[in-house]
Amino acid sequence: xNATDRTPAxxxxxxxxxxxxxxxxxxxxxxxxxxxxxxxxxxxxxVAKTANYLQxxxxxxxxxxxxxxxPAHWQTAVWLLACSAVGVVAEVDGDPAAxxxxxxxxxxxxxxRACSGERVALALRPxxxxxxxxxxxxxxxxxxxxxxxxxxxxxxxxDPDAVALVVGGEELTGSGVGxxxxxxxxxxxxxxxxxxxxxxxxxxxxxxxYGLYAPLATGGSVVLCRHAERLGAEAAADREASxxxxxxxxxxx
Numbered sequence: 001x002n003a004t005d006r007t008p009a010x011x012x013x014x015x016x017x018x019x020x021x022x023x024x025x026x027x028x029x030x031x032x033x034x035x036x037x038x039x040x041x042x043x044x045x046x047v048a049k050t051a052n053y054l055q056x057x058x059x060x061x062x063x064x065x066x067x068x069x070x071p072a073h074w075q076t077a078v079w080l081l082a083c084s085a086v087g088v089v090a091e092v093d094g095d096p097a098a099x100x101x102x103x104x105x106x107x108x109x110x111x112x113r114a115c116s117g118e119r120v121a122l123a124l125r126p127x128x129x130x131x132x133x134x135x136x137x138x139x140x141x142x143x144x145x146x147x148x149x150x151x152x153x154x155x156x157x158x159d160p161d162a163v164a165l166v167v168g169g170e171e172l173t174g175s176g177v178g179x180x181x182x183x184x185x186x187x188x189x190x191x192x193x194x195x196x197x198x199x200x201x202x203x204x205x206x207x208x209x210y211g212l213y214a215p216l217a218t219g220g221s222v223v224l225c226r227h228a229e230r231l232g233a234e235a236a237a238d239r240e241a242s243x244x245x246x247x248x249x250x251x252x253x
Contacts, residue, residue, distance in 0.1 A: 006175045007158060007174035007177070007178065008080070008216065010160075010178075011178055011217055012044055015216065016041060016044045021039055022039060023038070024039060024215075024221050024222075025037075025212075025224060026221070027073065027074040027223075027224045028225045029226045029227060030226065030228055036074060038074060047081045047085060047152070048148075049145050049148035049150065050078050050082035050145055052148040053082075053144055054083070054086050055086050057148075058118045058120070059118075060118075061156070062088065062159070063087065063089065064100040065089045066091060066099060066101050066102065066103060067094035067098075067099035067101075067104075068091060068094065069093060069104040070105045070108075070124075070202070071124070071202065072201050072202040072207060073105075073124055077211075077212050080165070080212065083164070084158070085152055085154065085158070086154055086158070089163050089164060089165070090164070090166070092166065092203060092208070096113070096114040099115050100117045100118075101115065102117070102120070103120045103122065104121055106121070109138065118139070120138060121134070121140055121141065123140070130143050158174065160173065160174040161174070165177055167203070167204065177213055180209070180213075181209050181218075182217045184209045184210070184213075188214075188247070189247075192219070193218065193219040194214075194218060194220035195222075195245050196220060196221070196222045196223065196245070196249060197239075197240060198223070199226075199249070210249035210250075212224075223239075223243045223245060
């Protein structure tokens, strides 16, 4: 990573410049059998499109608060990096009623209706599929984002020392996210450019660090597993071998 990398969006830009073809996020849903692998380039493209949608169609500005009501999922990772690119504060499991806009999965739509601002719904279907019918009062992410631009430039510079992420009631700045993620990787003994396996949820810093930020900050990649508890021991071992895992996130305590 470069000395100028201050925010998670900066880290992604450096990863894209260094090796756009390497894997960055591999996602499994063991309830549906879904597997999707995103290279740095593909992931960055999704982030650019989402950031353009956030800044343009949704008119979000730096400092706006976005309640993120999504599970550990590759599209959640995209939204976290898009918020960083725009300067929007991503509040994981934040209060929709107090947020400027909300992004929610299919099981959180009722709660998300408390937001008086823009509302975006994600079906979380395999291959980023859309809802059969858009939920009333929500824009369907899978409909709105594919047509957005492939390159993103913020209207205003993003302050790396401004609050960028809220999780578990704790506020972190953009620069703080990267610094803390690097410290986590060092403390955990992650190898160089780790291939991290994580079945942790995204509702804690621990889950976000192992499941996204630490691999990104150290030039690595993550294999993100949702509903991993449904996987038997033999299948879990096979996955570690086939995905060439070099570090496994500790189980939640």
